[in-house]
Amino acid sequence: MTLCSGPSSDNSFEQFIINYCNEKLQQIFIELTLKEEQEEYIREDIEWTHIDYFNNAIICDLIENNTNGILAMLDEECLRPGTVTDDTFLEKLNQVCATHQHFESRMSRCSRFLNDTSLPHSCFRIQHYAGKVLYQVEGFVDKNNDLLYRDLSQAMWRAGHALIQSLFPEGNPTKINLKRPPTAGSQFKASVATLMKNLQTKNPNYIRCIKPNDKKAAHIFSEALVCHQIRYLGLLENVRVRRAGYAFRQAYEPCLERYKMLCTQTWPRWRGPARAGVEVLFRELEIPVEEYSFGRSKIFIRNPRTLFKLEDLRKQRLEDLATLIQKIYRGWKRRTHFLLMRRSQIVVAAWFRRYAQQKRYQQTKRSALVIQSYIRGWKARKILRELKHQKRCEEAATTIAAYWHGTQARRELKRLKEEARRKHAVAVIWAYWLGLKVRREYRKFFRANPGKKIYEFTIQRIMQKYFLDLKSTMPSLSPVDKNWPPRPYLFLDSAHKELKRIFHLWRCKKYRDQFTDQQKLIYEEKLEASELFKDKKALYPSSVGQPFQGAYLEINKNPKYKKLKDAIDEKIIIAEVVNKINRANGKSTSRIFLLTNNNLLLADQKSGQIKSEVPLVDVTKVSMSSQNDGFFAIHLKEGSEAASKGDFLFSSDHLIEMATKLYRTTLSQTRQKLNIEISDEFLVQFRQDKVCVKFVQGSQKNGSVPTCKRKNNRLLEVAVP
Structure with a gap:
């Protein structure tokens, strides 16, 4: 200035x-x-x-x-x-x-x-x-x-040309003003x-430029001229104010929040006023009193070295706190693992003791049943022997009586024999009945269907061995690993396939849980690109291994684009340099392609000035070829303000990423899917003229870079490798 x-x-x-x-x-x-x-x-x-x-x-x-x-x-x-x-x-x-x-x-x-x-x-x-x-x-x-008269402005407005109307807005009949200009x-x-x-409303930074001489020559220093500039630029007053003042100032609350970890009295929590906490902090750090002053709402630090010292102490303290947190976390992790192993050991021991007691009880029970059945059988056989002995005794008495009585006793003997046979039949029937009754009552205590039980036991042992072998031969947790151990028996085929499917789903879930939100967003964009361009665009396979970065230009860091950054209030999704194709002759011009949440902007690469701004609601379609090139056209809605010059034709090295992000951003803002047309011939609108863009095979002079050439007024031919 x-x-x-x-x-x-x-x-x-x-x-x-x-x-x-x-x-x-x-x-x-x-x-x-x-x-x-x-x-x-x-x-x-x-x-x-x-x-x-x-x-x-x-x-x-x-x-x-x-x-x-x-x-x-x-x-x-x-x-x-x-x-x-x-x-x-x-x-x-x-x-x-x-x-x-x-x-x-x-x-x-x-x-x-x-x-x-x-x-x-x-x-x-x-x-x-x-x-x-x-x-x-x-x-x-x-x-x-x-001297611009109203009649002249109105005449220029009636020309109908958009540029002339923008230069003479006061000629608009709807905005007639009778006042003098x-x-x-x-x-x-x-x-x-x-x-x-x-x-x-801003926070400007001033840069003072001093001319060393009026001749604009090197190695010449005019002391009088320099002193004169220093005086009228106000540099002496500014230097005096700065040297007499303080280099750093900050409110008490953020100052205490940043440096409270350096004092044992303020860490981890200070209960009193923020100013009192800062006073305690600076007193314990033994900072000289002349290096700082306390204001009504801020603390003022005179020398930058004091601030650098506080930052160094804070950095060392943060490392100590990080070490402490890491130590406590590792101890908690080991302790949690030990307690888990201890509980698991108690549960396993309890189940094993239960299993041993049940097995011992079942063996004792089976032995008691066998002994009881033997005792009852022995009693039944004893009764049968007594009945047989009684029978023999009676037969002997009958025989003796028969011999003694002779003929007079034959009839009586016959009767006795008949009675004895009946009693014998009754005894046999009774014995069989008792045996049948005993067998019916104790059949449930004897082992039944041994073939089925042996089969179930064999199947159980086979399944245990199968699961143990499967545990030791389990493949890696990589989702792309297709190895799987073979099945030992044919009847396990269905279970073997189901286990393979469940294990693959589980390790895929474990692999997905490791992704951060940013990685999930990247893979979602990759998946969207696969659905849009796989087997449709020849350029797609080469873009699979390239990460989608979006912001290829560091607009926030590069002072060259400060004006461009100040003009954009929204979040920048894509910042990339593209070649804008001139449909008149096929030549290209470098432009900065910017995509935000609501707009699509084109800016000059050298000056950073915005050339075009297109709302996403005016974008109707994106066209490209199926060849291995980076050309694409953005079609605009007819009648919109942005479509006054026609559609845009670009060439980019990141075509797949740009088309995918434009598709996703348009879908999230307008709730409508953007039409992406892949064809080797498509039309673009240029003012009132429609131009056909045709992709043909041809030799290249510049390697694999496609070239454009205007064949006639309605054909733009692109030669691709």
């Missing part, structure tokens, strides 16, 4: 308004640096010696005052009826501003009985902050008048006011 003036009285109206803008910029510099710096010290109740500096508000008031300012008087002269000349304007300045300490003219100097021959009759001089500047009043009134000075004053209002 340098005050511009000529060595003589050649400065006219243009130089006057330029110097007025420099005065306003110098004023905002004073407000935002010197004045605000000292007011903050006073506001925070910090001991401070006030430093005087020159405030150029009086010069700005001389120029822009609404009643008696130079611009106001110039507008009044332009609007006044009658004969108006530059001399009448100078006479009015001499009448109103004659007593102003920063205004000089030949008449005002003579009124003060001063004879200044350096002031011509048709000039006036203003004492600016950088020095005195002489202005030639000739041409002020004519240059301040706006504002003067050039008023327009410039309004523009400067808008600039000042915008700068007041």
